[in-house]
Amino acid sequence: xxxxxxxxxxxxxxxxxxxxxxxxxxxxxxxxxxxxxxxxxxxxxxxxxxxxxxxxxxxxxxxxxxxxxxxxxxxxxxxxxxxxxxxxxxxxxxxxxxxxxxxxxxxxxxxxxxxxxxxxxxxxxxxxxxxxxxxxxxxxxxxxxxxxxxxxxxxxxxxxxxxxxxxxxxxxx
Amino acid sequence: xxxxxxxxxxxxxxxxxxxxxxxxxxxxxxxxxxxxxxxxxxxxxxxxxxxxxxxxxxxxxxxxxxxxxxxxxxxxxxxxxxxxxxxxxxxxxxxxxxxxxxxxxxxxxxxxxxxxxxxxxxxxxxxxxxxxxxxxxxxxxxxxxxxxxxxxxxxxxxxxxxxxxxxxxxxxxxxxxxxxxxxxxxxxxxxxxxxxxxxxxxxxxxxxxxxxxxxxxxxxxxxxxxxxxxxxxxxxxxxxxxxxxxxxxxxxxxxxxxxxxxxxxxxxxxxxxxxxxxxxxxxxxxxxxxxxxxxxxxxxxxxxxxxxxxxxxxxxxxxxxxxxxxxxxxxxxxxxxxxxxxxxxxxxxxxxxxxxxxxxxxxxxxxxxxxxxxxxxxxxxxxxxxxxxxxxxxxxxxxxxxxxxxxxxxxxxxxxxxxxxxxxxxxxxxxxxxxxxxxxxxxxxxxxxxxxx
Amino acid sequence: xxxxxxxxxxxxxxxxxxxxxxxxxxxxxxxxxxxxxxxxxxxxxxxxxxxxxxxxxxxxxxxxxxxxxxxxxxxxxxxxxxxxxxxxxxxxxxxxxxxxxxxxxxxxxxxxxxxxxxxxxxxxxxxxxxxxxxxxxxxxxxxxxxxxxxxxxxxxxxxxxxxxxxxxxxxxxxxxxxxxxxxxxxxxxxxxxxxxxxxxxxxxxxxxxxxxxxxxxxxxxxxxxxxxxxxxxxxxxxxxxxxxxxxxxxxxxxxxxxxxxxxxxxxxxxxxxxxxxxxxxxxxxxxxxxxxxxxxxxxxxxxxxx
Numbered sequence: 023x024x025x026x027x028x029x030x031x032x033x034x035x036x037x038x039x040x041x042x043x044x045x046x047x048x049x050x051x052x053x054x055x056x057x058x059x060x061x062x063x064x065x066x067x068x069x070x071x072x073x074x075x076x077x078x079x080x081x082x083x084x085x086x087x088x089x090x091x092x093x094x095x096x097x098x099x100x101x102x103x104x105x106x107x108x109x110x111x112x113x114x115x116x117x118x119x120x121x122x123x124x125x126x127x128x129x130x131x132x133x134x135x136x137x138x139x140x141x142x143x144x145x146x147x148x149x150x151x152x153x154x155x156x157x158x159x160x161x162x163x164x165x166x167x168x169x170x171x172x173x174x175x176x177x178x179x180x181x182x183x184x185x186x187x188x189x190x191x192x193x194x195x
Numbered sequence: 196x197x198x199x200x201x202x203x204x205x206x207x208x209x210x211x212x213x214x215x216x217x218x219x220x221x222x223x224x225x226x227x228x229x230x231x232x233x234x235x236x237x238x239x240x241x242x243x244x245x246x247x248x249x250x251x252x253x254x255x256x257x258x259x260x261x262x263x264x265x266x267x268x269x270x271x272x273x274x275x276x277x278x279x280x281x282x283x284x285x286x287x288x289x290x291x292x293x294x295x296x297x298x299x300x301x302x303x304x305x306x307x308x309x310x311x312x313x314x315x316x317x318x319x320x321x322x323x324x325x326x327x328x329x330x331x332x333x334x335x336x337x338x339x340x341x342x343x344x345x346x347x348x349x350x351x352x353x354x355x356x357x358x359x360x361x362x363x364x365x366x367x368x369x370x371x372x373x374x375x376x377x378x379x380x381x382x383x384x385x386x387x388x389x390x391x392x393x394x395x396x397x398x399x400x401x402x403x404x405x406x407x408x409x410x411x412x413x414x415x416x417x418x419x420x421x422x423x424x425x426x427x428x429x430x431x432x433x434x435x436x437x438x439x440x441x442x443x444x445x446x447x448x449x450x451x452x453x454x455x456x457x458x459x460x461x462x463x464x465x466x467x468x469x470x471x472x473x474x475x476x477x478x479x480x481x482x483x484x485x486x487x488x489x490x491x492x493x494x495x496x497x498x499x500x501x502x503x504x505x506x507x508x509x510x511x512x513x514x515x516x517x518x519x520x521x522x523x524x525x526x527x528x529x530x531x532x533x534x535x536x537x538x539x540x541x542x543x544x545x546x547x548x549x550x551x552x553x554x555x556x557x558x559x560x561x562x563x564x565x566x567x568x569x570x571x572x573x574x575x576x577x578x579x580x581x582x583x584x585x586x587x588x589x590x591x592x593x594x595x596x597x598x599x600x601x602x603x604x605x606x607x608x609x610x611x612x613x614x615x616x617x618x619x620x621x622x623x624x625x626x627x628x629x630x631x632x633x634x635x636x637x638x639x640x641x642x643x644x645x646x647x648x
Numbered sequence: 649x650x651x652x653x654x655x656x657x658x659x660x661x662x663x664x665x666x667x668x669x670x671x672x673x674x675x676x677x678x679x680x681x682x683x684x685x686x687x688x689x690x691x692x693x694x695x696x697x698x699x700x701x702x703x704x705x706x707x708x709x710x711x712x713x714x715x716x717x718x719x720x721x722x723x724x725x726x727x728x729x730x731x732x733x734x735x736x737x738x739x740x741x742x743x744x745x746x747x748x749x750x751x752x753x754x755x756x757x758x759x760x761x762x763x764x765x766x767x768x769x770x771x772x773x774x775x776x777x778x779x780x781x782x783x784x785x786x787x788x789x790x791x792x793x794x795x796x797x798x799x800x801x802x803x804x805x806x807x808x809x810x811x812x813x814x815x816x817x818x819x820x821x822x823x824x825x826x827x828x829x830x831x832x833x834x835x836x837x838x839x840x841x842x843x844x845x846x847x848x849x850x851x852x853x854x855x856x857x858x859x860x861x862x863x864x865x866x867x868x869x870x871x872x873x874x875x876x877x878x879x880x881x882x883x884x885x886x887x888x889x890x891x892x893x894x895x896x897x898x899x900x901x902x903x904x905x906x907x908x909x910x911x912x913x914x915x916x917x918x919x920x921x922x923x924x925x926x927x928x929x930x931x932x933x934x935x936x937x938x939x940x941x942x943x944x945x946x947x948x949x950x951x952x953x954x
Contacts, residue, residue: 083675086687086717086947097650097951100675100944136684424842425659427759427781427819497760542737543758545779 023165023188028148028177031164032061035146036068038162039115048141049113050078054130055101057119058082060181061148065117080105082116087129109138115161119177121147124158149188151175196267197221198645203273203604205230207280208577209584209593218278220600223643228594269645271638273604279576281313281344281601281641282558283583283592286378286403286457286481286529288550289315289346292333293322298534298621300334303554304342306532306620308646310554311636313344313601314591315532319351320379326351326362331370344641345599347373347589352391352402358382361390368398373587376403378457379504381439383409388443392452401453401479401586406439406464407431407505416545418491418506426494428544431506433461440464444471447478455586456480458531460505462515469524479526479586480519484560485551485626487516493626499540499547501626503533517569520578527582528575530557534622552622556613558605559632565607566633604638611635650948654766654773657782658823666824670792673937673944680716680939690717690950695751696744697723699776703755705911706776706786709935710753713942722747741765751946754778772949780814786910787820789941791828793934794865797906802829807859807901809891810869810918811840811880817910818869822850835859836891839880856891860900868893868909868919884917893919898928906930 023031043049046069053062059081066079082105085098116130131143148164153171167190169175174191178184198220205216205228216230284307290298300317307315317334319325325334331348338346350372354360356379364375375395381404382388391402412435417423419430440456444467447454456468459482468480490509493501501507519525533550540547561579564570570578580592590598613630615623638647650665658666679687695714697707707723714721724744737756744752752771754762759779766773777783794801806825812818812834825832826849833851834841841852853859860866871887881887898907907919907928915921923929 085675086679086689088689091689091950092692094951097948100672100947102675103678132688136687137682421842421844421847424813424844425819425848427779427816429780497763538736541764543756543764544760545758 062117124156203278465519504549562634
């Protein structure tokens with residue numbers, strides 16, 4: 023996917039979110055650190071263009087909720103969780119760059135639950151690469167990209183000093 | 196059994212010998228020395244035939260190591276090896292009686308022999324303290340029964356080493372003590388120290404002083420300085436040692452007693468002793484290999500094996516001690532062999548006991564002084580043989596004819612790695628673990644008996 | 649990355665490692681400010697508080713930190729009687745490890761004890777204060793608090809006042825604040841400041857008024873009553889008159905200077921109540937931040953495979 027493909031996919035997802043929720047009443051976006059945070063902000067500005075209203079955006083760090091802390095070699099870097107609004111009774115759209123095993127989303131849901139009791143949680147991702155290990159399904163998907171397990175998929179974004187691009191590479195290359 | 200040591204490089208400062216030659220040992224005594232070029236001095240001149248080696252009337256039977264019949268002759272080829280009088284270590288702790296878990300007379304003297312020492316003087320801080328003739332008698336008897344080398348006990352200056360009342364110096368002297376010391380503790384009371392230096396004159400024995408002002412070193416565990424400040428360990432300033440050295444020098448001057456300063460560790464101490472010697476005061480001094488080989492840095496990481504009293508000091512002090520050895524301010528090198536059980540060292544730094552198991556690294560570390568050009572080989576040998584023999588007034592440290600056949604044969608080129616597990620001593624407490632050292636004894640003869648490795 | 653099994657002291661940490669701990673602590677500070685003050689990060693782990701010295705504050709702080717990481721905590725109190733019984737330190741520590749400890753949090757009156765245990769134990773050893781050596785988590789929480797209040801530590805003028813010689817808090821703070829680029833000055837009587845400390849790059853002042861001029865941060869140390877009568881200073885009254893923090897003396901510091909104290913305080917001796925309870929005091933922030941910093945330390949140490 024190139025810059026234009028990514029932008030088109032995000033525009034479509036923005037429309038889907040608004041349509042699905044019949045507006046943005048009691049709705050907010052929460053990006054998962056770190057790629058999801060940038061995408062959530064981009065979606066928020068697109069939604070603003072559609073609805074002419076601001077939608078709250080937060081960021082969520084899931085390091086403390088990961089299920090692989092006991093088996094990783096290094097602890098994941100802890101980034102800030104900033105959800106500057108009340109979660110309880112809000113509909114929350116979790117935003118992430120790549121949906122893979124589903125484990126990060128499970129951790130994110132747990133992290134959200136510890137912040138309060140949301141009315142609903144939805145999931146929007148730019149890429150779904152398959153290979154789910156948990157019963158989790160995205161509500162909005164930018165693009166389905168079937169991959170082999172031996173492949174790595176990386177979403178590069180201009181917010182991190184790179185050109186917008188999705189790269190697939192063989193592991194070890 | 197008789198022994199012929201052939202073609203060794205013989206150094207004996209007591210006979211002013213430094214040359215290639217042979218030594219014949221008969222019945223546990225030195226029988227003859229034959230040097231190819233240099234003639235040993237009288238009173239017992241050897242038959243001289245310039246340039247030829249000694250002709251021995253006995254044929255070599257080529258016997259196996261150590262064993263064999265008493266009547267045989269064993270020939271030892273010492274080509275390329277150094278042959279010196281058996282080394283003397285006048286400051287060791289054999290721990291028996293009372294602390295046999297740390298060391299015994301048997302294990303300690305075996306370690307001494309392995310390390311080239313044929314004579315050791317054991318300090319009195321045993322349990323009970325060697326402050327009376329019965330303890331002296333026990334040590335000497337035990338050493339003659341189980342010991343491998345000659346053991347001379349050092350008696351306590353004061354009863355129980357408490358620094359309050361003089362011990363029976365004369366009686367202990369008659370029983371076999373050759374010097375007196377409260378080693379491990381100073382004699383804090385100046386009057387008692389004065390009396391000791393005065394009284395000991397009657398028996399012509401040296402007073403060995405452990406110089407430490409306890410009120411100043413109070414609970415200190417390492418050298419005072421930036422290392423003690425940053426490790427959070429209580430420091431002992433140089434002055435704790437120097438104040439007492441200065442006091443004892445003044446008392447030696449006052450009394451004319453024979454003062455020997457134990458384990459000198461600081462630059463200031465060397466200076467004080469040098470000045471005293473210049474003034475003609477009857478003072479001698481010793482240092483230990485760790486004080487010219489290690490600095491206080493060795494305790495970093497809280498290595499209790501580097502915890503020793505006096506503490507390891509700084510680079511400057513090392514340089515001063517080397518200078519003191521070079522110019523003769525410091526007369527001898529001793530080990531202050533202070534073995535401890537592993538469990539005692541494996542604990543809180545503050546609570547671990549002071550001391551280094553010193554025998555098995557001493558000679559190699561001292562040989563580094565020769566390598567560095569600080570001492571000549573002959574000076575080093577003198578420091579470890581003739582000088583202590585003179586200070587203690589004992590018939591040791593010489594290859595003179597008819598003296599005990601105590602000989603140490605050294606391979607100055609043999610390299611080895613320090614592995615405390617392989618120590619013969621029960622004390623594995625060494626800060627030199629893993630060091631690569633050069634030069635070690637390969638064969639030690641004590642009263643004619645051969646030990647080799 | 650904190651590539652260490654143990655936290656023994658600030659001396660052993662790089663600037664990057666200190667910053668990593670402080671950044672990670674910021675994440676935990678968010679957590680402990682929430683209604684649900686607990687995360688599952690270290691679920692199933694066990695921490696043992698092995699305290700050979702009495703302590704309520706530090707022990708409680710570690711206990712809370714562990715609990716908020718979902719780690720089980722055991723307080724293994726070591727009364728003096730068991731020392732009398734003759735169990736060696738190593739045996740006690742091995743016993744604690746055999747009970748299943750992943751973290752051994754140790755406080756001991758002898759410097760270097762955590763270092764000894766770290767060599768002998770597979771568990772992560774965290775130094776909660778050893779003798780007069782270090783108290784690394786206190787220095788980390790102090791740095792965190794200063795950063796929180798002042799934004800940055802680099803270039804700040806920071807005074808540490810009191811018994812430097814016998815204070816592990818002071819030692820750890822000196823190492824960390826110097827590494828983080830502060831100008832550190834020590835103030836106190838000459839008997840309580842090792843003069844060799846200047847080689848570390850600190851300034852030493854024996855006059856309180858001179859030392860406090862224009863400082864941004866004051867770290868007041870607790871004066872231990874048992875030092876009285878040992879010749880370090882003649883009386884606590886005299887100490888208070890010369891090195892106690894009064895309102896007049898505080899006015900010599902910068903207007904926005906903050907005042908810190910590791911606790912427990914001797915009110916009226918090293919610090920007057922008007923300051924301790926006043927607007928410049930961040931003493932209670934230090935307590936709160938202590939939990940976040942200790943959570944960060946445990947979280948980061950848990951990542952190293954053994």
